[in-house]
Amino acid sequence: MFYQLKIAEENDGNKLTEFVEKAGVSSEGITSMLDYFVMMEDGENEVVACIGVEPVGEDGILRSLVISDKLKQAHVLTLFQSVQTLSQQKNMNNLYLVTNKKASVDFMLLMGFDVVELNDVPGHLSTSEHIKNSLLSPDTTVMVKNN
Template sequence: MFYQLKIAEEKDFNRLTSFVEKAGVSSEGFESLIDYFVIMESGEHEVVACIGVEPMEEYGLLRSLVVSDKLKQAHILTLFQSIQALAEQKGIKHLFLVTNKDASVQFLSLMGFDEIEQTSIPNQLLSIDHLKGSLEQANAKIMVKSS
């Protein structure tokens, strides 16, 4: 199947929020972050994956990764490469993420993310509600990749 990547625009807002909410992921704050999201669409313009970055000065928090079960690991890799390119374009030098899945840690390590201690998170990022909630998850692991 053919998939296409694009940076989200205001006209994608409803499709994007519907997609992530159907997966049980919060869409809080999407209004102000819409152009910080990468969407993967099917040939029929159906959203099949997305990831966003919440900026805070030179830092960014990856958030709202939602992937359809139709996709392969190579598609997810492409999605991550695209969000990293977008973040760099917008002046973000350090990308942070939180995961509670060991399999994700291995995959992300291969992509250049390093696991860090919670005490190493910049204070600017600690003001982001999404990060605070993610850190409360059992087995939460913080990872960072710097450009």
């Protein structure tokens, strides 16, 4: 199957929002920052994966990761490499992520992310609703990768 990566554009807003919501992930703010989202489409222009990077100060927070079960691990790696490249193009210093899944932590360690102790999370990240809400969960892990 053929897949294509691209930065989301204005006309992608509805289908990207629908894809994220169908997976049970919050779509809040997506349409206002489409150029911060990498999406993967199949040969029929259907979204099969996406990930965004929310700008917070000079850093970014990975969010709204949704991956179709059709994709192989190589596709997921390409998606992450693309969002990292996007964050570098947007001059972000660090990429942060928040997760409550151990499998995600293990995968992100392989991708070069490091675990951040919760009391060491930079204060400016608390301006993000995504971070504020995620830190309420007792199983939350915050990770960072320097760009």
